Amino acid sequence: MTTVRIPAGWPATEEQARAVQDELRERVVTDEPGPPPRTGQVTGVDVAYDDERDVVVAAAVVLDAADLTVVAEATAVGTVSFPYVPGLLAFREIPTVLAALDALPCRPGLVVCDGYGLAHPRRFGLASHLGVLTGLPTIGVAKNPFTFTYDDPGIPRGSVSPLRADADEVGRALRTREGVKPVFVSVGHRVTLDNACAHALALTPEYRLPETTRRADALCRRALREATA
DNA sequence: GCGACAG
DNA sequence: ATCTTGTCGC
Incomplete structure (x- = not known):
């Protein structure tokens, strides 16, 4: 498993991190359709922590978008590169996630x-950072609405409602399972919101969360246990 | 000014 | 994120 060091020049303060966000945000692309759903490869990334030992493990799992079978997997271990600050999550996870993506034997696709x-x-959240830094199409699928507001989508799977910050639609609440709490989809890089939602729906034939994040979550937890034991 | 707040 | 038993249900 790859071992990651905190990159030289990595932001050390919230002030510096926000400055980096402002810089990278200039390069984000949100008007490309992105790859069509159920086509090519889709990769899930996730991270697990052991704050006691200052260890972080990232996993990247590549699925075939058509049948959601696992095509490839990779993990990376690193040291915690930033404290958890709401709004600055990317600076905590990205170095190790980039290493896991680099360790893949194939192209990640979306x-x-x-x-x-x-x-x-x-x-400019985690998915935006990752997209701009890699050039890959990215989307974000979150379990909580953070500080945003939304009307509950219709009960049927596939129902959506806007996720709003004041008047702006910054993403969508998407019902992936009938009658179950929605997930919160937003655009990262080089994918439109419509296609981001279409992908999220295609990735949730059975569970509330996308197969990509379920697979990546399981893998990074297992890898953390093994790295810590 | 004080909380709330993705993972 | 993480700390954690049993329990209800497919």
């Missing part, structure tokens, strides 16, 4: 993040 892209207090 990357699905556990968190937000555009739906972010400063419009």
